[in-house]
Amino acid sequence: MSASRLIATYRLRADAATIEERARAIAIEQSVEAPLAAIRDKNILADIVGETRHIADRGGGVFDIEIALAVATIGGDAGQLLNMLFGNTSLHDDVALIAVDLPEALVAAFDGPSHGLAGLRKRVKAARRPLTASALKPQGLSPDALAALAHNLALGGLDFLKDDHGLANQAFSPFEERVPACAAAVRAASRATGHPTRYVPSLTGDRLAIERQIALARGEGIDTFLIAPAIAGPSTLQALRRAHPDLAFLAHPTLTGSRIAPDVYARLFRLFGADASIFPNYGGRFGYSEQACRGIADSLRKPWFGLAAAAPVPAGGMSLKRIPEMLDFYGPDAMLLIGGALLAEPPNRLVAETRAFVRAVGALEHGAAHV
Amino acid sequence: MSASRLIATYRLRADAATIEERARAIAIEQSVEAPLAAIRDKNILADIVGETRHIADRGGGVFDIEIALAVATIGGDAGQLLNMLFGNTSLHDDVALIAVDLPEALVAAFDGPSHGLAGLRKRVKAARRPLTASALKPQGLSPDALAALAHNLALGGLDFLKDDHGLANQAFSPFEERVPACAAAVRAASRATGHPTRYVPSLTGDRLAIERQIALARGEGIDTFLIAPAIAGPSTLQALRRAHPDLAFLAHPTLTGSRIAPDVYARLFRLFGADASIFPNYGGRFGYSEQACRGIADSLRKPWFGLAAAAPVPAGGMSLKRIPEMLDFYGPDAMLLIGGALLAEPPNRLVAETRAFVRAVGALEHGAAHV
Numbered sequence: 001m002s003a004s005r006l007i008a009t010y011r012l013r014a015d016a017a018t019i020e021e022r023a024r025a026i027a028i029e030q031s032v033e034a035p036l037a038a039i040r041d042k043n044i045l046a047d048i049v050g051e052t053r054h055i056a057d058r059g060g061g062v063f064d065i066e067i068a069l070a071v072a073t074i075g076g077d078a079g080q081l082l083n084m085l086f087g088n089t090s091l092h093d094d095v096a097l098i099a100v101d102l103p104e105a106l107v108a109a110f111d112g113p114s115h116g117l118a119g120l121r122k123r124v125k126a127a128r129r130p131l132t133a134s135a136l137k138p139q140g141l142s143p144d145a146l147a148a149l150a151h152n153l154a155l156g157g158l159d160f161l162k163d164d165h166g167l168a169n170q171a172f173s174p175f176e177e178r179v180p181a182c183a184a185a186v187r188a189a190s191r192a193t194g195h196p197t198r199y200v201p202s203l204t205g206d207r208l209a210i211e212r213q214i215a216l217a218r219g220e221g222i223d224t225f226l227i228a229p230a231i232a233g234p235s236t237l238q239a240l241r242r243a244h245p246d247l248a249f250l251a252h253p254t255l256t257g258s259r260i261a262p263d264v265y266a267r268l269f270r271l272f273g274a275d276a277s278i279f280p281n282y283g284g285r286f287g288y289s290e291q292a293c294r295g296i297a298d299s300l301r302k303p304w305f306g307l308a309a310a311a312p313v314p315a316g317g318m319s320l321k322r323i324p325e326m327l328d329f330y331g332p333d334a335m336l337l338i339g340g341a342l343l344a345e346p347p348n349r350l351v352a353e354t355r356a357f358v359r360a361v362g363a364l365e366h367g368a369a370h371v
Numbered sequence: 372m373s374a375s376r377l378i379a380t381y382r383l384r385a386d387a388a389t390i391e392e393r394a395r396a397i398a399i400e401q402s403v404e405a406p407l408a409a410i411r412d413k414n415i416l417a418d419i420v421g422e423t424r425h426i427a428d429r430g431g432g433v434f435d436i437e438i439a440l441a442v443a444t445i446g447g448d449a450g451q452l453l454n455m456l457f458g459n460t461s462l463h464d465d466v467a468l469i470a471v472d473l474p475e476a477l478v479a480a481f482d483g484p485s486h487g488l489a490g491l492r493k494r495v496k497a498a499r500r501p502l503t504a505s506a507l508k509p510q511g512l513s514p515d516a517l518a519a520l521a522h523n524l525a526l527g528g529l530d531f532l533k534d535d536h537g538l539a540n541q542a543f544s545p546f547e548e549r550v551p552a553c554a555a556a557v558r559a560a561s562r563a564t565g566h567p568t569r570y571v572p573s574l575t576g577d578r579l580a581i582e583r584q585i586a587l588a589r590g591e592g593i594d595t596f597l598i599a600p601a602i603a604g605p606s607t608l609q610a611l612r613r614a615h616p617d618l619a620f621l622a623h624p625t626l627t628g629s630r631i632a633p634d635v636y637a638r639l640f641r642l643f644g645a646d647a648s649i650f651p652n653y654g655g656r657f658g659y660s661e662q663a664c665r666g667i668a669d670s671l672r673k674p675w676f677g678l679a680a681a682a683p684v685p686a687g688g689m690s691l692k693r694i695p696e697m698l699d700f701y702g703p704d705a706m707l708l709i710g711g712a713l714l715a716e717p718p719n720r721l722v723a724e725t726r727a728f729v730r731a732v733g734a735l736e737h738g739a740a741h742v
Contacts, residue, residue: 257461
């Protein structure tokens with residue numbers, strides 16, 4: 001692959017007679033977005049206009065087309081990368097973006113995770129075993145009620161305890177009340193267990209609102225945050241990772257359901273700086289296949305021009321019963337997130353159930369369990 | 372409709388035996404995102420958990436379900452509104468968000484357009500006729516080449532001349548070089564024509580990057596900007612509109628192709644502060660239907676709890692030949708955008724073709740044409 005081009009692969013419905021023209025139209029749409037007759041600069045025709053590299057007939061009227069797009073059109077911005085990969089073509093409802101292959105020069109223009117899976121392991125002193133996580137929910141609870149829940153979940157010895165992605169800055173639990181309350185509760189529980197459980201608040205709004213949230217949370221000792229890049233904007237994640245290299249970011253997949261493949265999104269989130277990325281596990285309440293989940297985990301963990309590996313975080317209707325299967329499927333380099341199934345336990349069982357979750361995962365750690 | 376609930380309508384494939392359960396699952400996913408067994412607070416069950424209001428069998432295994440979501444879960448944030456409307460449910464690929472009905476209390480928590488169509492009319496002294504617009508492209512041109520193009524297009528008497536949405540901050544035309552050059556070219560042309568053509572730079576990156584771009588552009592007298600809310604993040608548009616009530620914002624639809632209906636996106640962009648919203652016209656190079664375009668125009672223009680009307684901006688493969696048809700379809704309260712078709716004209720015909728476009732639209736103005 002040329003250092004000056006990235007390859008985007010689109011899957012679309014077409015007939016053999018028109019597929020070349022469709023491919024050319026996408027190549028133009030995702031680059032110059034103008035009739036070629038309007039382009040009089042030879043360098044632009046040669047170096048900027050997208051090029052069809054390969055067309056594969058998948059049968060049944062489905063084709064995969066590889067388009068080479070100029071790296072020069074990205075300008076090092078995360079949002080612009082998404083814009084060039086799928087912006088206007090997303091408006092054609094018979095086209096999906098199924099793969100991206102980015103040259104080293106482009107990958108190097110981004111940062112990838114500051115910490116990644118290895119850094120998250122250090123935060124919670126877990127050298128080899130899978131990491132554990134749960135979620136504070138439901139929204140509607142008061143800061144005190146969320147803090148009480150956080151205390152019990154942290155007493156169970158979890159590694160990461162994130163806000164539900166539905167927790168924003170609502171009147172029932174404003175960020176500035178919720179975060180100090182939950183942070184204090186988790187600190188108290190950590191003192192009791194000796195385990196450095198991380199409370200992971202959810203960041204919402206525009207970059208300036210998020211910077212105010214981070215400043216407040218830093219005062220509570222928080223060093224790990226949840227963010228939804230498809231809502232906050234990919235450039236916001238990119239900017240936060242650059243501005244705060246000491247912080248870690250867990251990406252949430254909300255609003256990523258579109259005709260961009262989940263493993264493409266996961267790869268981009270890692271590129272932009274996510275240290276971990278949550279996704280719906282197969283066999284949960286979302287319809288993701290085993291193959292899709294393996295693709296997502298590969299996007300996050302496989303070597304990629306020196307970027308740190310990010311932690312895959314399968315979630316979405318997981319339960320304790322499925323832990324052995326998940327450990328088998330993902331191996332130890334993952335963070336398992338069980339939310340609702342823990343919270344559905346009777347309150348007096350919550351700490352014990354959380355401990356059972358932690359033990360089931362910690363059993364893989366060489367040496368003694370640490371909780 | 373209760374002041375404390377909004378109604379989201381989802382279209383999905385299901386069978387009659389399971390549709391009620393599917394509806395309940397969406398209502399939970401888009402509110403508390405937890406098993407009801409995990410919710411012990413009666414107020415949350417009553418006031419926060421989503422509720423199925425109506426299920427309509429559309430035939431052929433397609434159902435429309437209306438879910439009432441609590442306004443309290445939004446917290447006045449644009450991103451959180453999208454999160455609650457479709458965030459996790461977007462991950463189910465058989466569900467689409469086809470309509471939203473927001474109560475006055477929620478609409479009032481947002482601002483809507485600062486200027487809207489009426490304010491855009493004032494900017495270019497066009498009281499009644501449709502507005503005209505074109506785009507600077509292709510990307511890859513130098514700032515000087517873009518400025519030369521801008522000069523000719525502005526000499527043609529256009530109202531608004533926007534950066535192509537592919538123009539970001541690339542090395543071939545960095546924002547800080549492109550915007551002063553194009554702004555100066557448009558000012559010079561405006562002095563020649565007497566018409567206050569507005570150059571509309573494209574804002575990209577996170578909120579802080581955008582604030583730097585706005586500060587630079589303000590120095591060039593710019594008061595109207597292009598933004599892609601699905602990439603910059605809806606909260607970014609909301610924050611910009613609040614922080615800069617003197618500026619106008621044109622929303623670009625890039626990356627909005629998903630299972631959220633285009634008229635829903637248009638409505639939300641207006642709510643968050645877009646003064647105008649670009650969309651693919653029917654019969655162009657995108658597959659939008661006349662019905663879809665009418666729905667978008669209605670979302671932008673129809674009375675809505677006192678919010679200013681935004682300008683519909685049909686675009687995407689438009690040409691001079693279609694102007695009478697577009698005027699008939701949209702009426703005078705629209706901004707017609709012709710980009711590539713003008714630029715494909717021979718350079719020595721560009722000013723004359725642009726004038727022909729402007730005259731074709733200006734002919735609707737009562738009294739004399741002003742160019």
